[in-house]
Amino acid sequence: MNIIETRALSRSYGKRRAVDNLDMHVAAGEIYGFVGKNGAGKSTAMKMIAGLVNPSSGSIELFGTQPRAQRSGQEFSRVGALIEDPGILPTFSALENLMCKAIAIGVVRPDAHCRELLELVGLDDTGATRVKKFSLGMKQRLGLALALVGGPDLLLLDEPFNGLDPESTRKMRNALVRLNRERGVTMVISSHVLDQLDRMATSFGVIRSGHMVRELSVDELHQECGSSIRVRTSDPARALAILEEELPGAALRAEPDGSIIASAPARHAAARFGGAAADPASNATPSPEDIARTLTDHGQLILELAHVERDIEEYFVELMGGADA
Template structure:
């Protein structure tokens, strides 16, 4: 697998306080990589190091296939903490100003504004923008130069539901249509789950776990629980094994079986009844994605 970013035991210490402790992550090219962690966990510090805004105390990282090469940041865009925009300027004037500042030719400005949904902002000054519009303008600035890698720190924080939805759709479009790799930090787990393809959990300045969305969904997959009279348990298990040979089925208590896959409940009920098994109860058991993350962040203990 090709990685757009790899870190090797990155650490950051301020005096006697460690704010990032030997973190090694791997961001696949073309992914939307979600950083999950409580406030103060070290997410922003990690992003600031990658963006060259602060220097690590120890450890190394490889960015866009290169180590210790600051020129690769010309192919990066970033929005750390809050948008650095000029509120007395319009959206277009901000883009033109930052293009001059970064030495980027004047082109695609209207396209960028359309990408972030600000094509109709017109002559409105940024001070008149809503929080969501300011966030979009910050992302528009980060898109100058068509970056391959975009780093965003809490871009949906404080947005209303409509703004969160529109931000998610915009980021999905950037990733899917233009192949932009995105690293995004957020504590809004429900939205991050809808968006990210890969995850890292950071807690107490350390990396707790790193995994793909597929791994997450397998860990939190829906299961089906079937309740039958005890005397029918073995027969029910044998029937299920014959009907669904690839589905893991385990005994759950004295009267129940659990199938670890999404199965049509009506089909399963009809099949068992037609074969002489009286079904006392049947239902889906959905493990909660948020619970999975909370347990990871609390050392594996449910809270």
């Protein structure tokens, strides 16, 4: 089931289209990395999904429900959002900020709920300190706690790592992963910190000039990127059959130009958290020597053999439309 599904979603401001016919699909339980340049339309798309901005055209489904039915607020009550600046009360403490929202939406046992959230985001020691004295990173963590008030099923987080130092970034990343794994919270996270997204996302969407360029799973991403071997022979079909039989642990695909790409097996989500899938020996790309020896032993004439490295960041930059991303 898709928690979010948009069809030809668009938003115009005057003659400028901030979002242009966006088709987006986020399945239940995913951590969806939303990637794009500044001004690509990420924030505007997330605002429309959160119900903060009305679309100019197109449609949104949340939890399988059409937008007109959503206007009752029932579906939006299941959504937590941190988009652009956190909506905080500067003269209140962190706990008071959370309590205001918790009481307003009718949270049961609000004090215990809010204190748990403060502990989750690492602000449980701030006491009565007014939020206006917080650092940017502390305000960002409070914004995340506010988004979590009421236990939403869907989180929309726009640049949640903004202003955080490396240790705080690690803590927030771990907290988000824990929420996803233990409570099943679906998340859409936009960020320019691609290495952090790669450590936690299970799928990605790349937006350029308001339009979705590509959606792909983490397995597909790591098939596209990383280390691989390109080989071309005089008989591509026969060479592919030989490699599939002799190197069953490799991921093989035939390219339109007749070459064959050999890479490591798809890295499943479990690999990022340990377990059998994380074993390097079971996920290694075949060596050029392995491929050359296998094909030569079966009488194949090798026309080309090359080792290819493709960086994930470079791949996303290409999809986003250039090196100025």
